[in-house]
Amino acid sequence: MNNGKGLSAVRGFRFSAVAAGIRYENRLDLSLIAADSDCVAAGAFTTNKICAAPVKLSRQRINNTIRGIVINSTNANACTGEEGLRNAEIITQSVAEALGISPSSVLAASTGIIGVQLPREKIISAIPQLVSSLSHENGHLVARAIMTTDTVPKETSKRFHTSRGEFTIAGIAKGAGMIAPNMATLLAFLLTDAPVAKKDLDEIFYRNVDKTFNAITIDGDMSTNDTAIILSPAFEQTLPQNDLANFEEALHAVLSELSEKIIKDAEGATKLARIRVIGARTGEDAQKIARAVANSLLVKTALFGMDPNWGRIACAAGYSGAEIDEKHLSIYFENLCVLRNGVPQNVPRDDIQKAMSGPEVLILIDVGLGKGEFQFLTSDISYEYVKINAEYST
């Protein structure tokens, strides 16, 4: 495993997390990532029209010189109006003062319950401890402190070669709970010690987030709080174009691995399914079909029950909005073809159930109309999911 060190695998950053008592006592809920030197940042944020105060703030600052990110869990600071925005500003200002840096260089992210004001004073009083406990070794703590209904912290790192030597990229994420059709707050923080120019960082980051984090939630980023940020200490001697492919490969590997970890830790999930679409008329069509199937509640419950009800898959493909012709549509569970060019294949039920019995299932949909491809990851939906979400704010 080359992901043993998480964020701490990257040179030039320090980390800390404390229990500020934001919503619960004795729970790590406030964390800080501090860069030793000026960084450039790229950020992918929710497109929800109702977005959280820290999203508004970080979106404004993402093109600044960045030195830190302050993150709280258990309270989303969303639907909290002007007061919420003021709270986010005051908290980042307080962090900046303690670190002796400019307030405009501190980003913020939150996750948790919506519509409740942050206990600002509790957070402010925890900041001295947060700053004094910063250490390069504390990467794991931040990965734990950002969790909500996640059962395990999610972190990974990769090394990559360049003409300037070896660099590292590492990331942590908090899961989307279930990879929900609706609200699945995803927080992810990526750090690299490679100096990647802002323009390159933006382009490469967005492109790879689209193929990873945006391929595990319906309609991309719908929560009020979704935030993925990457930092790079890139103010001099940025990597030449020749080295960017290696950086991108490592970044993609880190984002993919975090995406899989999120799905595997989905609320109440027992299974990871890869919804792989090929043969769509366009790549966009492939994405629409993969998303519709991945988000189908009936497909997800069938996965849980290992019910070879592939009609639900065809149905979701049919309403995805993509071009579909039943006569050209084929569906496979693993290597078993259950529908070939619109004709149901008489595969014994037991064989299909066997193919679906593992912890990971491949559902391959061949649209038969072109060369468009896309893959979504999804999870099943279980009793446990309903339980978790019926009681979430309790």
Added chain:
Amino acid sequence: MNNGKGLSAVRGFRFSAVAAGIRYENRLDLSLIAADSDCVAAGAFTTNKICAAPVKLSRQRINNTIRGIVINSTNANACTGEEGLRNAEIITQSVAEALGISPSSVLAASTGIIGVQLPREKIISAIPQLVSSLSHENGHLVARAIMTTDTVPKETSKRFHTSRGEFTIAGIAKGAGMIAPNMATLLAFLLTDAPVAKKDLDEIFYRNVDKTFNAITIDGDMSTNDTAIILSPAFEQTLPQNDLANFEEALHAVLSELSEKIIKDAEGATKLARIRVIGARTGEDAQKIARAVANSLLVKTALFGMDPNWGRIACAAGYSGAEIDEKHLSIYFENLCVLRNGVPQNVPRDDIQKAMSGPEVLILIDVGLGKGEFQFLTSDISYEYVKINAEYST
């Protein structure tokens, strides 16, 4: 109750249902509605690109003179290719022969498992019994025979006055199981003894289906099999324009009542929620918001848990695609305002839970931007829902 008689309340039609052994033994699964005289029909069908054979057939014939509708449950005859279409044709032809009418005057509808060919011979051999047992009194039998995971048959009727005297409109429906984001086959059959001209029938039927059946399922009609058909013996002396308002009122009442019955019988549901949106910039925006909230898995699980997590409602409104400004958004549970113009109200949690404790809950969303209004009905999602859908085709 004026719905005691269901379809049998309408003059001029006969009904029957038999157990043809289509998927299970000794279960009513094949039924027939036969008109004593020529009828005009209006039909609303699924817009799914993968649609069932009977949908293709009925869509082709809906503007013909209609004399009958043959319906089977337990098998959707969807994703069954050319053979499925041929089966639907042969079955309607066999019904037409037994009734001594034209094959082109017989419509078809199916619901059940996708991707399995109909046992055509079993159905053909059951048709003589189906036709010989036709009786005006058998309306209830058809309401029962079209059920799948429904726990109760759904039927109702209304009388209405016109310048030509009293008429009746009646309808039956099979539930959408859960009012699912994905696939929720709805079959509904409406009959009236009032002679409504084809043009009027089309216009009034579509308009009212949009406000009722299409306001209980996400994105309208997404199943492969959704079908709602109305018949009227309207080949002479059709109702004058003056009488159409009364007809429309009665039709709306019947469609509304069936919609509520469907939601109340949703798979595993414990609660009916009315998602009422007012103050949207346009009616279309109101519909988008109502639909997004009604289909939010997180809202539905919160309803089950009576969890006053209204942030999930704001979040769904935010990603609905409608114009939303947090500063003007207000949310109410029943008469309790929990968010006013973007500011969370400190309503005690117990009060909200009390407001949510009944079998019916009103969630009112005031967008504060205009005069657009729309209401969706939805149900909660429970453990039972997952169980039913994990095991459906088993």
